[in-house]
Amino acid sequence: MTTYLITDAAPLGDGRADLLLADGVIAAMGADARRTAPEDAVTIDAAGLVLLPGLVDLHTHLREPGREDAETIASGTRAAAVGGFTSVHAMANTTPVQDTAGVVEQVWRLGREAGWVDVHPVGAVSVGLAGEQLAELGAMADSAATVRVFSDDGTCVHDPVLMRRALEYVKAFDGVVAQHAQEPRLTEGAQMHEGAVSAEIGLQGWPAVAEEAIIARDVLLAEHVGSRLHVCHLSTAGSVEIVRWAKSRGIDVTAEVTPHHLLLTDDLARGYDPVYKVNPPLRTQADVDAVRDGLADGTIDIVGTDHAPHTREDKDCEWAAAAFGMTGLETALSVVQLTMVDTGRLTWADVARVLSRTPARIGRVPDQGRPIAVGEPANLVLVDPAATRTVVPEQQATASTNSPMRGRELPGRVVATFLRGRATVLDGVPQDDPVAPRYAEGR
Numbered sequence: 001m002t003t004y005l006i007t008d009a010a011p012l013g014d015g016r017a018d019l020l021l022a023d024g025v026i027a028a029m030g031a032d033a034r035r036t037a038p039e040d041a042v043t044i045d046a047a048g049l050v051l052l053p054g055l056v057d058l059h060t061h062l063r064e065p066g067r068e069d070a071e072t073i074a075s076g077t078r079a080a081a082v083g084g085f086t087s088v089h090a091m092a093n094t095t096p097v098q099d100t101a102g103v104v105e106q107v108w109r110l111g112r113e114a115g116w117v118d119v120h121p122v123g124a125v126s127v128g129l130a131g132e133q134l135a136e137l138g139a140m141a142d143s144a145a146t147v148r149v150f151s152d153d154g155t156c157v158h159d160p161v162l163m164r165r166a167l168e169y170v171k172a173f174d175g176v177v178a179q180h181a182q183e184p185r186l187t188e189g190a191q192m193h194e195g196a197v198s199a200e201i202g203l204q205g206w207p208a209v210a211e212e213a214i215i216a217r218d219v220l221l222a223e224h225v226g227s228r229l230h231v232c233h234l235s236t237a238g239s240v241e242i243v244r245w246a247k248s249r250g251i252d253v254t255a256e257v258t259p260h261h262l263l264l265t266d267d268l269a270r271g272y273d274p275v276y277k278v279n280p281p282l283r284t285q286a287d288v289d290a291v292r293d294g295l296a297d298g299t300i301d302i303v304g305t306d307h308a309p310h311t312r313e314d315k316d317c318e319w320a321a322a323a324f325g326m327t328g329l330e331t332a333l334s335v336v337q338l339t340m341v342d343t344g345r346l347t348w349a350d351v352a353r354v355l356s357r358t359p360a361r362i363g364r365v366p367d368q369g370r371p372i373a374v375g376e377p378a379n380l381v382l383v384d385p386a387a388t389r390t391v392v393p394e395q396q397a398t399a400s401t402n403s404p405m406r407g408r409e410l411p412g413r414v415v416a417t418f419l420r421g422r423a424t425v426l427d428g429v430p431q432d433d434p435v436a437p438r439y440a441e442g443r
């Protein structure tokens, strides 16, 4: 295994340090790193680069099994590595659904074979995501995949009795229920955010209250049964207020925002380009401002990509027929830099918290999101914050091209990603993959 000597990196954006990566761990730091580096160590000049713990995504759709035409575990996890991730949670809405020990073990095994990042399967809350009968949560928790996050994401656990039972059940193995908060009756036929733009362009609206009502109910349920709740992709100012209130009461709730909800608004629907169709929908500028405030003040705990690849057949059609969702693994860090770091709202140390340490804690992944210190597993990412690049979805590692960032110039570039000391990405290029496109532009 190659030994790497990283010189002059800025850990968490602060100061300068040398690091030696050997045998899967950070073997030495500072003067010791250069002194103890073996002769055959590969040196990476990291002057000007920020060193972060490998990113952890609590919300990725890898589409395998079932929709390998949109993404496979191999292509999706390669995209994750290119985006600076070392661990992803794979959502349960596959075909078949990840609602048994057998299916989650299959996803977990395929993730290991691909080797780009650690893959932690999310278990479905209900059998077949039907919202009627509790899935085999205990069997999935006890499986080789050691599932700790349970979600029907893509659909809401709307039955309060089922939600209560799930919250009670996961306590036995320190699990968490991650809710896609969407009141189904209030969002029947909904196509975009309900507001001035939807009224003007004549698309059926998805009102903010449909999200907020479920979050309010669920934090009260979590308090009532003394369990842990995670709110997926929170998108409205009202949702931020509810989570802020719940935390002030001591309720054990965590919340997530997506990169796209930090940047984009419902104004983009005016062109009827379905690349901007997503669930929950893009909201208003006031909502964007509120979720940025919430992430800055800690009300929102993490950024989760909700990477949702779709084929051209499912996405390049008229708005009403198009699938919900957009890709995000390869642009997430840049969007966080653009909206939160370059605006002075978060430091790089904060970025390490919201994109690595806290998602690892919520997902109960003990070997990720660790401090940058001697003896720790070498799950790391080197970022060039001064670089800029223009997003070309056809050049990305994901198998789908439904990126809402197409043509945008974004700041920052992932230079290298290390998974337990092995470089999965070097100079922006995924390793051990001769057919991969190059990502070296903009350096």
Ligand SMILES: [Zn+2]
Residues within 6 Å of the ligand: 153, 154, 155, 180, 232, 233, 279, 280
């Ligand atoms: Zn969702």
